[in-house]
Amino acid sequence: MWTPEDTYAIGRIDLPDASTHGWQVRLQRRGRKYAKYFGDRQCGGPKQSYREALAWRDELLEELDIRQQPVARVCQRSRRNSSGVVGVSKIAVSAANGETYLFWQATWSPAVGQRCCVKFSVKRHGDRAAFRLAVEARQRGIGKE
Known part of the structure; x- marks a missing residue:
């Protein structure tokens, strides 16, 4: 059984018509996007491509210091907020x-x-x-x- 920690920011891509099978890691932090695809064929199969995607994601999260210090965004009123109250x-x-x-x-x-x-x-x-x-x-x- 998968847990949310196992699949956080990791998605399976299976497009048989395009011969595309693998795992994709996608994250966005403070407006910057991070993404990498791990193809089954290049990595030696679906289990190995998943392991490599998981390892890359974990390294990225450590690099971004997400796990150690989750930082809440400070919400401020924007031009698009017509109510005057954030949220x-x-x-x-x-x-x-x-x-x-x-x-x-x-x-x-x-x-x-x-x-x-x-x-x-x-x-x-x-x-x-x-x-x-x-x-x-x-x-x-x-x-x-």
């Missing part, structure tokens, strides 16, 4: 019946690699109350309350 946004969801529903959504990361999200209906709570509920949920989620 709170107004979204529109289109239902199968063609109706569009508005929500205020709060998102946060309780731990490295995890993401939480909660939505509050504008129709049910009203615009101001839904926004306030989203802000409060975000604050509770990031532990500021």
Whole structure:
């Protein structure tokens, strides 16, 4: 059985029509992308290509110092943030019946690699109350309350 640590940033590529079989490592840190492909044929089979991909990924993570010191990004308001609160946004969801529903959504990361999200209906709570509920949920989620 695979664990998330076994497959983190590693994906299997099987494209029989292109005769492409192997493992690919893909990471992005602070806007910079890292990627490398490990072909089964070049590495001596799928098990060996996986081992080489895993070793390369682990070396890269150590080099980037990800495992020892996970650093949380400091979120700041950007031009694209119209709510004025980091992690709170107004979204529109289109239902199968063609109706569009508005929500205020709060998102946060309780731990490295995890993401939480909660939505509050504008129709049910009203615009101001839904926004306030989203802000409060975000604050509770990031532990500021």
